[in-house]
Amino acid sequence: MTSYALFLGCTIPARQPNYESSVRKSLSKLGVELVDLPNMTCCAPPPIESINLESSMSIAAYNICLAEEANLDLVTLCSGCFQSLAKTNAMLKADKHLKAKINSILSHTGKKFEGSKEVKHYLQVLVDDISIKRIRQSISKPLHNLKVAAFYGCHALRPSELLKLDDPENPRILDDLIEALGAKSVEYQNKLKCCGGLLRGVSDELALDLAREKLVNTSKAGADCITTLCPFCFIALDIGQIQLRSKLNETYDMPVLHYSELLALSLGIDPEELALDTHKIKIDKVIRKVT
Amino acid sequence: MKHGKEEKTTVLSFSNPVKSRLGGETITRCYQCGTCASSCPVAKINPQFNPREIIKLSLLGEEAEVISSDAVWLCCSCYNCQERCPQKVEIADVIYALRNIAFEEQHSPDIYLEFASALMNNGRLIPISKFLEKKRPDYGLPPLQPTGVEALKKILSAIGLGGQSQKEEAK
Numbered sequence A: 001m002t003s004y005a006l007f008l009g010c011t012i013p014a015r016q017p018n019y020e021s022s023v024r025k026s027l028s029k030l031g032v033e034l035v036d037l038p039n040m041t042c043c044a045p046p047p048i049e050s051i052n053l054e055s056s057m058s059i060a061a062y063n064i065c066l067a068e069e070a071n072l073d074l075v076t077l078c079s080g081c082f083q084s085l086a087k088t089n090a091m092l093k094a095d096k097h098l099k100a101k102i103n104s105i106l107s108h109t110g111k112k113f114e115g116s117k118e119v120k121h122y123l124q125v126l127v128d129d130i131s132i133k134r135i136r137q138s139i140s141k142p143l144h145n146l147k148v149a150a151f152y153g154c155h156a157l158r159p160s161e162l163l164k165l166d167d168p169e170n171p172r173i174l175d176d177l178i179e180a181l182g183a184k185s186v187e188y189q190n191k192l193k194c195c196g197g198l199l200r201g202v203s204d205e206l207a208l209d210l211a212r213e214k215l216v217n218t219s220k221a222g223a224d225c226i227t228t229l230c231p232f233c234f235i236a237l238d239i240g241q242i243q244l245r246s247k248l249n250e251t252y253d254m255p256v257l258h259y260s261e262l263l264a265l266s267l268g269i270d271p272e273e274l275a276l277d278t279h280k281i282k283i284d285k286v287i288r289k290v291t
Numbered sequence B: 001m002k003h004g005k006e007e008k009t010t011v012l013s014f015s016n017p018v019k020s021r022l023g024g025e026t027i028t029r030c031y032q033c034g035t036c037a038s039s040c041p042v043a044k045i046n047p048q049f050n051p052r053e054i055i056k057l058s059l060l061g062e063e064a065e066v067i068s069s070d071a072v073w074l075c076c077s078c079y080n081c082q083e084r085c086p087q088k089v090e091i092a093d094v095i096y097a098l099r100n101i102a103f104e105e106q107h108s109p110d111i112y113l114e115f116a117s118a119l120m121n122n123g124r125l126i127p128i129s130k131f132l133e134k135k136r137p138d139y140g141l142p143p144l145q146p147t148g149v150e151a152l153k154k155i156l157s158a159i160g161l162g163g164q165s166q167k168e169e170a171k
Helices: A011-015 A017-029 A046-051 A053-069 A079-094 A096-109 A122-130 A132-138 A173-180 A204-220 A231-248 A259-266 A284-290 B002-019 B035-039 B041-045 B051-059 B063-068 B080-084 B091-104 B110-122 B130-139 B149-159 B162-170
Strands: A002-007 A032-035 A074-076 A119-121 A147-150 A225-228 A256-258
Touching: A002 A053, A002 A122, A011 A017, A011 A231, A011 B130, A017 A032, A017 A122, A017 A256, A017 A259, A017 B130, A032 A122, A046 A053, A046 B091, A046 B110, A053 A074, A053 A079, A053 A096, A053 B091, A053 B149, A074 A079, A074 A122, A079 A096, A079 A119, A079 A231, A096 B149, A119 A122, A122 A132, A122 A173, A122 A259, A132 A173, A147 A173, A173 A259, A204 A231, A204 B041, A225 A231, A225 A259, A231 A256, A256 A259, A259 A284, B002 B051, B002 B063, B002 B091, B035 B051, B035 B080, B051 B063, B051 B091, B063 B091, B080 B091, B110 B149, B149 B162
Parallel strands: A002 A032, A002 A074, A074 A119, A147 A225, A225 A256
Antiparallel strands: none
């Protein structure tokens, strides 16, 4: 059995049991063990990078050290966590001066970054460890009638030189995973443009403008739902629709599901077990097409 | 000649401290082509934000204008600009370096002070409610592991941010 240390982060346990339970249950069904390690912290994402980059990098490195001590590679569900941890891991492995500097800070915690482990997004685990072919063979409820708009967001893809998840200008990984479930991945305009999630709380108006563009373009393309791989994109597009309705009287009624939720449903996991009441925009029409 | 030298010092007075910071190293490679601005989703809808302008002003030594304006906080951190820059300026990281200076000089939006104190107090940016923690077994989720808040405090105080966060808390 393949095992990974699970990096859960902040937003998922605080807000999105739907994301956590669908990943845990799907990966377990596909033969991947997730190990919960004690003493992990916030990954130190853009809000902390904005305050102090040395701190964010040291905090990310500290969390990687916990996985190194457990002799496990790390897997993340949130693209923000993925970017923080994978970027730091790659930078420290490549630059011995930076590594020495961060290690001198980490020495106050009794940790030392070695650079012996990998940081992966769970999509990479699905493709590299399980394979598209095995996913296709494992599903019991193919999503043949479903048109899905793949939304990659930013932090799983860029900076690509450090993250190496996929081609940053023409990624396929999520589209391939959608089609492995029997669904159709629909193309739409400005597919790779940001959801605006990180501007929420700084400039809500700008954030909603960016989210709105995704909702307009995916609706035009005839998508039944949008699928995300990051809790911030999920919030921007799901809760964003409630705000667009109350502030601007615009209704899109576009279900937003994490890829892992589509995967869990097509693996035949009972919708009752997936905390689907987390969704602000009801996903009944997606469920009806699955069951 | 002496006058010329002084001018040169003035021009570089801000790009040097930016360049010597983590994230800011590549700023002087910029030749102002504007690929960043034309790739920027925020610049498209808000003329107040333009990454090329922010870099230009920084290189010209306009520290006060860069650090005290709202513009530097409007970057959505999508990394499109950085991905496409022909000069390999790490633009999104340069913007973090500029924000770091602005934060030190107390020019950040209030929400960042909230982030700093949440990190210091809980080890997490978003607190987990007791309600959701109790509901985890209903969702078939294992209990949460303890957070390494003590280690995090040691990291922040080693960098000299521990006291700063406490100050913010007192606000």
